[in-house]
Amino acid sequence: MKVSAFIPYWLDYQVDISGKHKNLKKLGGKYLINYSIDLLNSIQEIDDVTVYCSDESLNSYIDQELKYRFVKRDKCLDDKDVSIDTIIKSFLEVNNADVIILLHPNSPFLSSNTVSDCLNQVISGKYDSAFTAYSFQKLAWFKSKPLNYALNEETPKLKNLDPVIIEESSLYVFTRESFTIHNKRIGNNPYVKCINHFEGLEVESDEDFEIAELIVNSGMYPKVEYAKI
Template sequence: MKGKNFRLLHGKPLFSWILDTLLAVNEIDEVVINTDARHILAENGLVEGGRVRIRDRKPELCGDTVSMNLILADDVGAVQADSYLMTHTTNPMLRPETVRAALADYRAGVASGEADSLFTVNRIQTRFYREDASPVNHDPDNLIQTQDLEPWFEENSNLYIFSRDSFARTNARIGRKPRLFVMDKLESLDIDTPEDWALTEAVAAMRQNAAPAVA
């Protein structure tokens, strides 16, 4: 979907959704936007100031095939912080309360020594098959209820939290001892295709209709 980051989603540019969410979380000291489209952000009313910093993406880091970990390495090298939280413009349904809960879970894991990083996942309990129709995680001759199957966890690309040290150990946003943070499926929507956009539009409308009226 060309230009999706600036396309209007339910009345406001896509990038504004996640930016508003992050700025609503007081624990986040600064929001760093790594982009090759500063001028388009400005055309949409977003410039540096307050808690927002815009970093121009280096030419060698532009393109759909560049690893996000390389972009993050550039940001980590330029931005000093105790902890880094990474998300995408394409995750507009992520809520501030989920970000706060993930931060608290990450800090608890670090304090206990049980974790050095965190990433969000979808919990899935369903029957999987290979392309040749052979079962992956169940026995067709001994069917059990799907809710009793071993849960599998899908990385949903919504949220990653890590430190400078954990990133240095793996050169990646996921450290050696990551903590999995389960999200609501409708909140974890990630927009890649027109179908994803249509579903996200529907969820955004549902949220608006469910919001309490303000007198």
């Protein structure tokens, strides 16, 4: 069974007020892409790591000691209206993996234990896919209506609420078979790995970068070892 990890990358993704691309800002002295490759390199079950991007200049931002291969994708896949499912389908045309790990490069504090757990749950055959998520045990609303409680009943205690699960949107694991059947990264029988907000922090906005820098500088999260210069 071949396990391949891939990082879909947009080099020109979102430009901030300083003119810098969001994906090319440094955190703890490293570009975000290096955290993701370093994490995937640490997991023995992964046979290869691919960065899937339309611009080869990205290689100059990746640390030389990291193990990966660059596969150039068609520029048309950079269009903002192209779905991630279309990008996955394109990747599977150039890779013969049986199990695929999709990792977006904006969550530098994801742990190897989380990735390995999701991967092993899928490899075991018990689940056809896996993803990271947040669990909220709060009074929730959706489309102007209560989602997990009723207004015509006594307000429940938070501890008695059914939690609301929200995809963290950084890590997905799935089989080729499942994707071929459903054309989605999540199949009919997914394993949901709930993580905390430190581990799942997505570094997108300037505020996210400030929070991530505080985490790195404080040493409050174990994954910051990847940020050492």
